[in-house]
Amino acid sequence: MSTYAQKKGFGATLWDFLTTVDHKKIAILYLIAGGFFFLVGGLEAVFIRIQLAVPNNDFVSAGLFNEIITMHGTTMIFLAAMPLVFAFMNAVMPLQIGARDVAFPFVNALGFWLFFFGGIFLNLSWFLGGAPDAGWTSYASLALHSKGHGVDFYILGLQISGIGTLIGGINFLVTIINMRAPGMTYMRMPLFTWTTFVTSALILFAFPPLTVGLVLMMFDRLFGANFFDPTLGGNTVIWEHLFWIFGHPEVYILILPAFGIFSEIFPIFSRKRLFGYSSMVFATVLIGFLGFMVWAHHMFTTGLGPVANAIFAVATMAIGVPTGIKIFNWLLTMWGGSVKFTTPMHWAMAFIPSFLAGGVTGVMLASAAADYQYHDTYFVVAHFHYVIVGGVVFAVFAGTHLYWPKMFGTMLNEVLGKITFWLFFIGFHLTFFIQHFLGLWGMPRRVFTYLPGQGFDAANMVSSIGAAFMGLGVIVMLYNIIITSVKNVKVGNDPWGDGRTLEWAIPSPPPFYNFKQLPLVRGLDAYWLEKMDGKKGMTPAEPLGDIHMPNSSFLPFMMAMGLFIAAFGAMYHVNDKAWALPVMIIGLLVTFGSMFLRSVKDDHGFHIHKEDLMDEEDKGVKA
Amino acid sequence: MKRLAKWRLISLFGILALVLSGCGEPYLSTLKPAGEVAETQYDLMKLSTLIMVGVIVIVAIIFVLILVRFKRKDDRIPKQVEGSHKLEIIWTAVPILLLLILAVPTVAATFKLADVSPMDKKNSKALVINVRSHLYWWDFEYPGQKIVTSQDLVVPTDEKVYFNLKSTDVKHSFWIPAVGGKLDTNTENVNKFWLEFDDKKSNEAGNLFYGKCAELCGPSHALMDFKVKAISRDKFDAWITAMQNVKEPQKAQGAVAAQGQEIFNQSCIGCHAVTPSNKMPETARLAPNLSNFGERSRVAGVLDHNKKELKNWIRNPETYKPGNMMTGKYPEMSEEQLDALAEYLMGLKAQE
Numbered sequence: 001m002s003t004y005a006q007k008k009g010f011g012a013t014l015w016d017f018l019t020t021v022d023h024k025k026i027a028i029l030y031l032i033a034g035g036f037f038f039l040v041g042g043l044e045a046v047f048i049r050i051q052l053a054v055p056n057n058d059f060v061s062a063g064l065f066n067e068i069i070t071m072h073g074t075t076m077i078f079l080a081a082m083p084l085v086f087a088f089m090n091a092v093m094p095l096q097i098g099a100r101d102v103a104f105p106f107v108n109a110l111g112f113w114l115f116f117f118g119g120i121f122l123n124l125s126w127f128l129g130g131a132p133d134a135g136w137t138s139y140a141s142l143a144l145h146s147k148g149h150g151v152d153f154y155i156l157g158l159q160i161s162g163i164g165t166l167i168g169g170i171n172f173l174v175t176i177i178n179m180r181a182p183g184m185t186y187m188r189m190p191l192f193t194w195t196t197f198v199t200s201a202l203i204l205f206a207f208p209p210l211t212v213g214l215v216l217m218m219f220d221r222l223f224g225a226n227f228f229d230p231t232l233g234g235n236t237v238i239w240e241h242l243f244w245i246f247g248h249p250e251v252y253i254l255i256l257p258a259f260g261i262f263s264e265i266f267p268i269f270s271r272k273r274l275f276g277y278s279s280m281v282f283a284t285v286l287i288g289f290l291g292f293m294v295w296a297h298h299m300f301t302t303g304l305g306p307v308a309n310a311i312f313a314v315a316t317m318a319i320g321v322p323t324g325i326k327i328f329n330w331l332l333t334m335w336g337g338s339v340k341f342t343t344p345m346h347w348a349m350a351f352i353p354s355f356l357a358g359g360v361t362g363v364m365l366a367s368a369a370a371d372y373q374y375h376d377t378y379f380v381v382a383h384f385h386y387v388i389v390g391g392v393v394f395a396v397f398a399g400t401h402l403y404w405p406k407m408f409g410t411m412l413n414e415v416l417g418k419i420t421f422w423l424f425f426i427g428f429h430l431t432f433f434i435q436h437f438l439g440l441w442g443m444p445r446r447v448f449t450y451l452p453g454q455g456f457d458a459a460n461m462v463s464s465i466g467a468a469f470m471g472l473g474v475i476v477m478l479y480n481i482i483i484t485s486v487k488n489v490k491v492g493n494d495p496w497g498d499g500r501t502l503e504w505a506i507p508s509p510p511p512f513y514n515f516k517q518l519p520l521v522r523g524l525d526a527y528w529l530e531k532m533d534g535k536k537g538m539t540p541a542e543p544l545g546d547i548h549m550p551n552s553s554f555l556p557f558m559m560a561m562g563l564f565i566a567a568f569g570a571m572y573h574v575n576d577k578a579w580a581l582p583v584m585i586i587g588l589l590v591t592f593g594s595m596f597l598r599s600v601k602d603d604h605g606f607h608i609h610k611e612d613l614m615d616e617e618d619k620g621v622k623a
Numbered sequence: 624m625k626r627l628a629k630w631r632l633i634s635l636f637g638i639l640a641l642v643l644s645g646c647g648e649p650y651l652s653t654l655k656p657a658g659e660v661a662e663t664q665y666d667l668m669k670l671s672t673l674i675m676v677g678v679i680v681i682v683a684i685i686f687v688l689i690l691v692r693f694k695r696k697d698d699r700i701p702k703q704v705e706g707s708h709k710l711e712i713i714w715t716a717v718p719i720l721l722l723l724i725l726a727v728p729t730v731a732a733t734f735k736l737a738d739v740s741p742m743d744k745k746n747s748k749a750l751v752i753n754v755r756s757h758l759y760w761w762d763f764e765y766p767g768q769k770i771v772t773s774q775d776l777v778v779p780t781d782e783k784v785y786f787n788l789k790s791t792d793v794k795h796s797f798w799i800p801a802v803g804g805k806l807d808t809n810t811e812n813v814n815k816f817w818l819e820f821d822d823k824k825s826n827e828a829g830n831l832f833y834g835k836c837a838e839l840c841g842p843s844h845a846l847m848d849f850k851v852k853a854i855s856r857d858k859f860d861a862w863i864t865a866m867q868n869v870k871e872p873q874k875a876q877g878a879v880a881a882q883g884q885e886i887f888n889q890s891c892i893g894c895h896a897v898t899p900s901n902k903m904p905e906t907a908r909l910a911p912n913l914s915n916f917g918e919r920s921r922v923a924g925v926l927d928h929n930k931k932e933l934k935n936w937i938r939n940p941e942t943y944k945p946g947n948m949m950t951g952k953y954p955e956m957s958e959e960q961l962d963a964l965a966e967y968l969m970g971l972k973a974q975e
Contacts, residue, residue: 145792145841236810276705279711317722325714332704334689339689441648455647
């Protein structure tokens with residue numbers, strides 16, 4: 001990134017990123033935007049822990065607290081974890097399958113800008129009369145009862161960013177099915193690519209139910225419908241079903257790519273191929289499939305009856321089996337290996353006990369009758385932070401350190417990386433382990449305060465101290481990123497020395513066309529196989545020829561911005577504002593106008609000529 | 624390094640202190656079960672924890688062995704192992720067995736806790752209580768006894784008590800942690816379940832359990848507490864009779880209280896009933912029934928039960944329960960009027 005800044009100047013770089021359709025640059029956009037929202041959500045988390053540090057605290061008011069917890073959950077799931085995961089999918093997956101880009105580069109850019117504008121729209125609620133306050137689950141009776149525009153920001157913002165995620169998922173599916181290099185069969189795909197594939201399929205099936213729920217609620221709140229008003233024949237339990245039919249696969253959408261990243265890290269730093277590759281693939285697919293069969297375990301106390309509760313309890317327990325298979329396969333990958341404890345490996349090692357703790361509480365929660373006690377208490381809060389922080393966030397940190405050289409061509413500082421790790425790891429367990437007990441002692445979740453004399457005081461203080469450690473860890477990480485970018489020491493193709501998959505066979509960062517010649521894949525861990533045969537790089541599968549590349553375009557930005565504008569019109573239309581309807585129409589015109597333009601204007605892209613590619617080789621640009 | 628060791632020591636002591644503080648408060652903790660339902664759930668917790676600790680121990684052993692044995696020492700390339708069918712079958716089959724051990728009692732308990740058939744039988748003697756949740760307060764109706772009370776639920780010990788749960792505004796969840804798991808109060812349907820209050824454990828908990836709302840319901844969700852007085856069947860019957868005997872609003876005792884009653888009848892009675900008899904439909908019961916307010920354990924569910932806090936509450940409820948439905952529904956009261964109201968309300972007792 002910094003090299004561009006030196007070469008091009010700020011304005012040109014900005015324009016480059018606003019119009020780019022290159023998967024590597026879109027990955028950087030996802031990383032920056034997701035990282036920004038991660039900091040925002042983290043700040044909200046710190047506010048939560050300050051408020052709860054002592055009983056009867058008045059650091060924030062009750063109403064504001066509910067806005068903070070709602071935005072913390074929504075931001076972390078939709079605007080931080082998902083885009084950060086998408087960043088690595090974009091940066092790495094096309095390289096891992098030996099492709100020059102994703103199947104639809106234009107759509108890829110559109111997906112990013114939709115997510116980005118949706119996220120900005122949601123967060124503007126802080127400055128425009130208050131954020132949503134009905135929880136990230138936004139249960140219908142409370143959401144309809146909520147005054148002001150907070151919940152409207154939620155339903156409109158998530159719809160916009162949801163479209164972005166959905167088309168992103170479809171794009172990855174098509175890419176993996178169609179764009180694999182010669183010899184890259186399904187059962188030779190690196191596990192991160194496999195998890196991207198299954199995750200994308202989950203996105204394809206999970207996001208439509210959410211969209212349906214959001215649209216119904218939008219009609220209730222903005223256009224006078226009564227889908228969720230029981231006095232007029234509506235039903236709020238429907239919202240719970242729609243939300244969790246999306247919501248449960250969503251956690252697998254997040255955790256599977258995390259599994260993928262760790263499945264890359266363990267073999268690399270153990271110098272050993274992944275143990276039980278085919279059972280890992282099978283477990284991934286099975287988790288994805290079962291993920292759709294268990295949503296009602298979030299509704300054990302809704303009153304669905306013992307038959308439904310029993311079925312969903314057993315189905316939920318079943319997910320423990322493939323997850324267990326994965327844990328043991330990772331352990332056995334390291335067994336007999338030559339394990340190097342780099343920063344990514346620290347995160348990966350820490351992930352095993354942390355995620356295991358979250359997994360076993362998951363099985364405990366699956367026991368429906370016992371769940372009546374755990375449900376909506378701090379036990380659940382502890383559980384899902386153990387799986388999402390211990391799984392997804394650890395993977396994001398690990399992935400950042402692992403792939404930073406591949407994305408930016410320079411290595412993050414290992415010492416600072418380990419300091420970040422220890423601060424965050426200690427802080428994480430300090431914050432969340434004790435919360436299991438808070439829940440069992442009778443503390444409900446989502447409470448803005450608690451009264452003294454209930455035995456909650458000391459444990460909450462411990463939890464808040466832990467949060468401070470996590471915050472420090474993140475600050476060290478930011479410092480690391482800054483000094484690394486300033487020093488900008490360039491590295492070669494395979495900076496960790498033990499890379500196994502195709503992305504490590506090409507320069508860091510890769511040229512914009514990725515592969516001059518598509519590589520020939522001879523087996524799992526394609527690059528490792530070549531290295532073991534004493535070769536320096538991949539054997540090309542095609543003669544050097546012209547490369548067809550897509551043109552940059554500003555239209556994705558325009559399409560997303562149009563919806564962003566239209567959302568304001570739709571929202572303020574309720575208040576009988578005269579400008580609301582015109583704004584909505586203008587916004588939609590921008591979107592549909594851009595789509596029309598895209599449809600009628602032929603854009604054939606351009607070719608990089610064979611001669612230019614050979615010139616580069618002569619000059620020795622290839623690092 | 625020395626500083627690090629010190630920190631370790633401190634955190635160790637911290638954890639120790641927490642372990643010693645142990646299982647929470649007897650009137651609140653799910654780890655101090657005080658009834659058949661909580662007991663069943665506690666047993667499931669112990670069983671699942673035991674199984675899971677077993678899994679954790681096995682993983683921990685492998686984990687530590689890896690840390691000790693397989694650290695990179697030289698530049699050798701280890702043998703590339705594809706997998707092992709034998710191992711994979713073991714770690715697929717064993718977890719399935721472990722889960723079956725947990726699944727069977729889970730399913731049995733789920734059906735047991737959902738069995739409310741006695742409450743639907745004709746001429747059933749079972750005690751049924753209709754719980755109606757409102758934004759930040761609880762309404763308890765005893766349909767068989769034809770009385771209504773609020774905020775402080777009164778139940779007999781050592782017998783099954785059956786509950787009909789419903790909400791009148793947004794979704795809440797009815798939870799008495801020490802006695803049993805929660806069940807949501809939905810806006811569209813009645814949910815039913817039962818609880819049993821153990822006499823001995825109730826005594827240990829001071830006969831007063833803490834109840835909570837467990838579903839986010841707005842700003843004062845955290846303050847939507849209620850209390851449960853669990854007393855022996857004899858005392859319970861006496862209480863019921865006393866409540867039934869309050870046929871019309873009690874006459875205030877003394878001049879100050881009489882003045883308070885007058886204020887109450889002008890400003891408060893539109894929402895708050897002071898007779899326990901069940902004549903109004905549930906949707907018309909807009910605010911807590913105050914018939915036996917003087918005998919309750921808290922003001923508004925969260926404040927200490929004394930005149931000072933009661934006056935504070937009436938002076939400005941918004942300070943204590945943001946978003947409540949009482950604020951602004953009545954004229955501002957002078958100190959004198961507050962004194963009178965407090966005197967009157969604290970005198971409202973069904974039993975002497």
